[in-house]
Amino acid sequence: MSKQPQKSGNNAIESRYDDYLMPIWKELDVPLRRGEGCTVEDFDGNEYLDVFSGISVTNAGHHNDAIVEAAKDQLDELLHSCSYVHPNEPAAKLGERIAEISPGNLQKSFFCNSGTEAIEGAIKLARKHTGSKEVIALEMGFHGRTLGSLALTGNKAYKKDMAPTINDVAHTAPPYAYRCQTCDGECTAACADDLERVIGTHTSGDLAAVVVEPVMGEAGIVVPPKEWLQAVAEITRDHGALLIADEVQTGYGRTGSMFASEQFDVEPDIMAQAKGIANGLPLGAFTAPAEIADSFESGDHLSTFGGNPVACAAALATIDELEGGLVDNAREQGEWLSTALWELEEEFDVVGDTRGLGLMHGVEMVDPSETGPMGEAPAPDATLAKHVSKHLREQGIVVGVGGYHGNVMRVQPPLAIEREQLERAVEGLRTAIEAEA
Numbered sequence: 001m002s003k004q005p006q007k008s009g010n011n012a013i014e015s016r017y018d019d020y021l022m023p024i025w026k027e028l029d030v031p032l033r034r035g036e037g038c039t040v041e042d043f044d045g046n047e048y049l050d051v052f053s054g055i056s057v058t059n060a061g062h063h064n065d066a067i068v069e070a071a072k073d074q075l076d077e078l079l080h081s082c083s084y085v086h087p088n089e090p091a092a093k094l095g096e097r098i099a100e101i102s103p104g105n106l107q108k109s110f111f112c113n114s115g116t117e118a119i120e121g122a123i124k125l126a127r128k129h130t131g132s133k134e135v136i137a138l139e140m141g142f143h144g145r146t147l148g149s150l151a152l153t154g155n156k157a158y159k160k161d162m163a164p165t166i167n168d169v170a171h172t173a174p175p176y177a178y179r180c181q182t183c184d185g186e187c188t189a190a191c192a193d194d195l196e197r198v199i200g201t202h203t204s205g206d207l208a209a210v211v212v213e214p215v216m217g218e219a220g221i222v223v224p225p226k227e228w229l230q231a232v233a234e235i236t237r238d239h240g241a242l243l244i245a246d247e248v249q250t251g252y253g254r255t256g257s258m259f260a261s262e263q264f265d266v267e268p269d270i271m272a273q274a275k276g277i278a279n280g281l282p283l284g285a286f287t288a289p290a291e292i293a294d295s296f297e298s299g300d301h302l303s304t305f306g307g308n309p310v311a312c313a314a315a316l317a318t319i320d321e322l323e324g325g326l327v328d329n330a331r332e333q334g335e336w337l338s339t340a341l342w343e344l345e346e347e348f349d350v351v352g353d354t355r356g357l358g359l360m361h362g363v364e365m366v367d368p369s370e371t372g373p374m375g376e377a378p379a380p381d382a383t384l385a386k387h388v389s390k391h392l393r394e395q396g397i398v399v400g401v402g403g404y405h406g407n408v409m410r411v412q413p414p415l416a417i418e419r420e421q422l423e424r425a426v427e428g429l430r431t432a433i434e435a436e437a
C-alpha cells in the first residue's frame with residue numbers, strides 16, 4: 001500500500017469531512033480549533049474576529065468562563081437523566097428562569113435539543129390547544145430542516161426535493177420593505193392585510209397558529225415595522241389562532257433585548273427558542289402561558305435528551321451573563337453599528353440596504369445597473385456578497401452571507417463585542433467592498 005502524505009492543520013480536518021461526513025455544505029468555512037471572546041483560531045494558527053457567532057449562537061462569547069465552569073460542574077454531578085422520566089435540578093431551575101425573563105405570561109417550557117424541534121413542538125401544542133390544524137408562516141421565513149418546520153419554511157432553496165406536501169400549511173407575504181410587493185417600500189400595518197387574504201383564500205378557516213420570526217434571520221435580517229407585527233398578532237387572534245414567535249435566532253439578547261418580541265410590544269402565545277440559549281450547548285425550548293401549556297397531557301410529547309442537565313446548567317449561566325451586561329452591550333453597540341452601516345449604504349451604490357436591531361444586522365449587496373426581481377429595488381448580487389465575504393476572511397474577519405437571494409452580509413457577532421472590534425469589522429467591510437465592487 002502506498003503511503004499517503006500525512007495532512008495536518010485545516011487540510012486534515014477538511015479531508016476527513018470530505019471522506020467521512022455527508023457533503024451537506026460544499027463551501028466549508030474556516031475549521032475552528034478554539035475560541036476566546038470574539039476571537040476564533042483555526043488549525044493552522046490563524047486568528048479571526050468572529051462576526052457571525054456560529055450562526056448567531058455564541059452570544060456570551062467563546063469560552064465564556066462562567067458558562068464553561070457551570071457545564072463542567074454539572075458534568076461532574078450528572079450528565080444525563082432523561083428529564084421527562086427523572087426530573088433534574090438544572091431543568092427545573094431553567095424552566096423557572098425562562099418564565100422570569102420571557103415576555104407576558106409565558107410560563108411553562110418544554111425542553112428539546114434544537115430550533116427545528118422547538119418549532120415542531122410549538123405547532124403540536126398549538127394544534128392540541130386550539131383543536132385546529134392549519135398553520136400560516138411567512139414567505140421567505142426559516143424555521144428549520146425537519147419535515148414539519150421545513151414545510152413552514154418559505155424558501156424553496158431549503159426544500160429542494162425533500163419537503164413534505166402539507167395541505168395544512170400556507171404562507172403570507174413577509175414585511176420585506178426593501179423588496180415589498182404590497183407597498184411602496186414603507187411596510188406598515190396595511191401589509192399585514194395579506195394575512196387576511198391568505199386565511200380567506202388558502203385555508204379552510206381551521207387555523208391553529210401563525211408563526212413569525214420577529215426579525216427574519218435567514219431571509220436577510222428583515223425587520224418589520226412594529227405596527228405590522230402587532231397587526232399580525234391581532235388578525236391571528238381574531239381567527240382564534242395562536243401567535244408563535246420563532247425567537248430561535250432573535251432570542252437571548254441578540255436584538256438588544258432578551259427577546260425581540262418585547263421591542264414590538266407583542267406577547268406571543270408560544271415562543272420557540274434555541275441557538276443562544278446555552279451559548280452553544282445543544283438545547284431548544286418552547287414556552288407558553290399555563291392555560292395553553294397545560295393542554296399537553298402526559299405522553300403528548302417527549303424528547304430523550306431534552307432538558308439535559310449539562311445544557312440546562314450552561315443555559316442558567318448564559319442567562320446570568322446576558323443579564324450581567326451583554327444585552328445592554330448588544331443594544332449600545334447595535335446603535336453605533338446601525339449608523340456605521342448606513343454610512344456604507346450612503347458611500348457605495350452596491351450597498352442597497354442596511355437594516356437590523358441590536359447585534360443582528362444585514363447589508364444587502366446589489367447590482368445597481370439592474371432592477372428586480374421583486375419590485376423596483378436594484379437586483380440582488382449574491383456573487384459580490386461571496387467575494388466580499390472571501391475578502392473579509394483574508395483580512396481575518398468571519399462574517400456570514402445569507403438572505404433569500406443570498407446577497408446579504410450578516411453581521412451577528414458575540415454580544416460581548418467591543419467598539420474597537422466592531423470598528424474593525426465595519427472597516428473590513430469597507431475595504432472588501434472597495435476592492436470587490
Ligand SMILES: Cc1ncc(COP(=O)(O)O)c(C=O)c1O
Pocket residue numbers: 055113114115116117119142143144145213217218246247248249274275
Ligand atoms: C428562526 C429560526 N428558526 C429555526 C431554526 C432552526 O434551528 P436549528 O438549526 O437549531 O434546528 C433556525 C436556524 O437557523 C432559525 O434561524
